[in-house]
Amino acid sequence: MKQVFALLSGLVFGIGLIVSGMADPAKVLNFLDVFGTWDPSLAFVMGGAIAVTAPGFALLFRSRQTPYFDSTFRVPTRNDLEPKLLTGAAIFGVGWGLGGFCPGPALTALPLAASGTLIFVPFMLGGMWIARHTPDLMSKTKEGTA
Amino acid sequence: METEFTPWLSLGGGALIGASAVLLMATNGRIAGISGLTSRLLARSSDGEARVVSFFFVLGLLLAAPLWLIVSGGWPQQWVPSNPLLMALAGLLVGFGATYGNGCTSGHGVCGISRGSARSTVATVTFMATAFMTVFVMRHVLGA
Structure with a gap:
């Protein structure tokens, strides 16, 4: 059942991206181009997603101790802002802006x-593989992925 | 190149993305972060169970457009930059940055913000800022 629901989740996610127009880099690049051919659609995608996920997660964590087909909810617990997080996010944003x-x-x-x-x-x-094999040079703690 | 502003479709598609994130958490107890799920497939060290979930989620993602083709009779509309050097660099930076920074638009932007995570909120503001700056430089400074 785990596999079936993982597949279904991926499928729904992909359909959501297509319906919302986000599988089209032109729409993403236009969202990022406020001073040009601006298309605010992406903000509505994030808004729609958060409007479902935030109450959905809250309800889920309040009503259940464990997921339906697994033993624990794996939710990141860190709350420190380390250089690695900001460096990675900044680099990711540049690539996102280049390719859409x-x-x-x-x-x-x-x-x-x-x-x-x-x-x-x-x-x-390739970039993901390199990052997985890049030691964290700036902080001493080790962690998993979000 | 202009694109049509689609508030309702984008809101609806966004809601589907949210439903997917809640579904994956409810059934498998995992964050629907695409960079995390995908990069786990590339690492030999990660545990087998996590990789199975990643494999099936990514498979679902890859099947979405073919399913769309079968149901609607056509591929979704898209325009992808075709400069090979630009796209190679973009891919490298996106893959490296998202994995190094522990998340991308889905893991930080949707799931993290929905959990009220300060880390994810700061990460999202950071990648939005550099993305806006990149497009500004590319389109209005370099005129690409």
């Missing part, structure tokens, strides 16, 4: 096989 793709939309758009996507995705996976 973040990981979810890039994978969703992969089957459409646009030449830019076919280049972006392998390099993205």
